[in-house]
Amino acid sequence: MAILLGCIADDFTGATDLAGMLQQAGMRTIQIIGVPSTPLPADTAADAVVIALKSRTTPARQAVEDSLAALQWLKSAGCRQFYFKYCSTFDSTDRGNIGPVIDALMEATGSEITIACPAFPENERTVYKGHLFVGDTLLAESGMRNHPLTPMTDSNLPRVLQRQTRHTVGLIEHRIVAAGSNAIHESLLQLQTQGVKIAIVDATSNADLVQIGAACAPFPLVTGGSGLALGLPQNFRAQGLLHPVEPAQQAPSTDGLRAILSGSCSQTSQAQLRHILDYGVPGFALDPLQLAATSDALPRLVDDVMAWATPRVENGPVIVYATAAADKVKRVQSALGAERAGAIIEEALAAIAKRLVEAGVRQLIVAGGETSGAVVTALGINRLRIGRQIDPGVPWTVSLGDRPIALALKSGNFGSTDFFEKAWDKVP
Ligand SMILES: Nc1ncnc2c1ncn2[C@@H]1O[C@H](COP(=O)(O)OP(=O)(O)OP(=O)(O)O)[C@@H](O)[C@H]1O
Numbered sequence: 186m187a188i189l190l191g192c193i194a195d196d197f198t199g200a201t202d203l204a205g206m207l208q209q210a211g212m213r214t215i216q217i218i219g220v221p222s223t224p225l226p227a228d229t230a231a232d233a234v235v236i237a238l239k240s241r242t243t244p245a246r247q248a249v250e251d252s253l254a255a256l257q258w259l260k261s262a263g264c265r266q267f268y269f270k271y272c273s274t275f276d277s278t279d280r281g282n283i284g285p286v287i288d289a290l291m292e293a294t295g296s297e298i299t300i301a302c303p304a305f306p307e308n309e310r311t312v313y314k315g316h317l318f319v320g321d322t323l324l325a326e327s328g329m330r331n332h333p334l335t336p337m338t339d340s341n342l343p344r345v346l347q348r349q350t351r352h353t354v355g356l357i358e359h360r361i362v363a364a365g366s367n368a369i370h371e372s373l374l375q376l377q378t379q380g381v382k383i384a385i386v387d388a389t390s391n392a393d394l395v396q397i398g399a400a401c402a403p404f405p406l407v408t409g410g411s412g413l414a415l416g417l418p419q420n421f422r423a424q425g426l427l428h429p430v431e432p433a434q435q436a437p438s439t440d441g442l443r444a445i446l447s448g449s450c451s452q453t454s455q456a457q458l459r460h461i462l463d464y465g466v467p468g469f470a471l472d473p474l475q476l477a478a479t480s481d482a483l484p485r486l487v488d489d490v491m492a493w494a495t496p497r498v499e500n501g502p503v504i505v506y507a508t509a510a511a512d513k514v515k516r517v518q519s520a521l522g523a524e525r526a527g528a529i530i531e532e533a534l535a536a537i538a539k540r541l542v543e544a545g546v547r548q549l550i551v552a553g554g555e556t557s558g559a560v561v562t563a564l565g566i567n568r569l570r571i572g573r574q575i576d577p578g579v580p581w582t583v584s585l586g587d588r589p590i591a592l593a594l595k596s597g598n599f600g601s602t603d604f605f606e607k608a609w610d611k612v613p
């Protein structure tokens with residue numbers, strides 16, 4: 186069985202976001218953690234595969250290497266088109282990794298031109314005249330300016346991407362997008378004659394994304410947020426290549442204790458944390474400075490968390506978090522360095538996840554992409570089935586294997602304020 190659409194996501198929450206969107210748009214979708222060493226079993230029923238990498242904040246060279254390995258695997262699976270998924274807030278730095286990965290994937294897919302479109306209107310990410318908006322606010326004036334690892338301080342996407350790529354970046358403005366897929370396609374071909382290789386594309390609505398998807402049918406590579414997924418299935422459906430998503434292919438049910446781990450410091454996650462603590466769910470706050478103080482601090486802290494969690498988790502969900510406001514994060518980062526602080530906390534939350542699962546937790550919410558990457562890797566999970574959507578961009582998933590675990594990998598910025606409370610209503 187050949188897969189039609191091969192996707193490479195630069196983080197784990199982004200991967201489930203994309204997998205959920207594709208499944209909703211009618212493609213049978215499987216999420217794979219990291220690049221597999223073997224092909225998919227011959228009887229796997231899937232139209233799209235999303236490979237989740239943890240390449241958003243690794244050194245650019247590593248991100249390129251991992252993305253090319255994913256591409257190679259997807260090519261061997263027979264994929265006809267490739268999709269590089271990054272964050273709807275274009276999370277990156279001047280070193281990458283969006284630009285270097287696009288450059289490498291373009292070369293490896295023989296692409297003359299591709300698009301870059303992070304818009305996700307359902308979650309209020311829109312692109313207009315090349316500027317990225319989060320709600321009514323320009324990206325650089327949103328909470329993203331304080332992101333612990335990829336602070337976004339420029340809202341002009343052609344300018345941001347041009348600093349990361351060796352290719353010329355162009356722009357397809359909204360008046361062309363509004364004229365429909367033929368106009369977008371013509372504009373891409375015209376930009377190509379002018380030497381442009383990557384076009385930022387304006388999009389302010391789902392209808393725009395559907396037109397953009399149609400315009401991209403002939404291109405081997407597309408890049409963007411998960412919103413772009415709305416427009417691609419139609420191209421395969423028009424060729425009679427899609428099969429209906431059967432209930433049997435959706436996530437199996439799980440049973441067990443419940444926990445929440447939050448390493449995201451977004452304003453959304455902070456509000457969700459305050460809400461769930463006010464609601465009465467027991468919480469344990471990790472102290473990054475304490476974790477970094479001595480070499481045995483981590484195992485001791487994990488023991489402390491388990492001693493605290495064990496009697497409580499029998500009665501309902503518990504939350505363990507490093508989530509903190511920007512001023513607190515800055516204090517920790519100036520003491521430890523941003524990378525080290527992030528890595529220590531990820532390591533701690535991953536170790537806690539393992540112990541919680543050993544103690545019987547089978548339904549787990551994880552907030553934050555880097556955090557989810559660390560947790561899912563530590564749990565040794567390698568494939569996920571996509572379940573019901575909790576909020577736009579956040580579906581429940583269930584790990585495939587002997588010991589299924591329901592996982593909701595929540596992007597930092599996604600979900601309503603009561604997300605940690607209401608998610609359980611839809612748990613598989
Ligand atoms: N109190 C803290 N001080 C410093 N760094 C922190 C703190 N709490 C969490 N971090 C780190 O901040 C980073 C948050 O990134 P993560 O990707 O998990 O969340 P996010 O960016 O909000 O989510 P997403 O990528 O889904 O949008 C992680 O590396 C985490 O370890």
Ligand SMILES: O=C(O)[C@@H](O)C(=O)CO
Pocket residue numbers: 196198199200202203271272273274305410411554578596597598
């Ligand atoms: O696109 C988004 O905003 C999310 O899927 C994401 O990538 C968060 O890490």
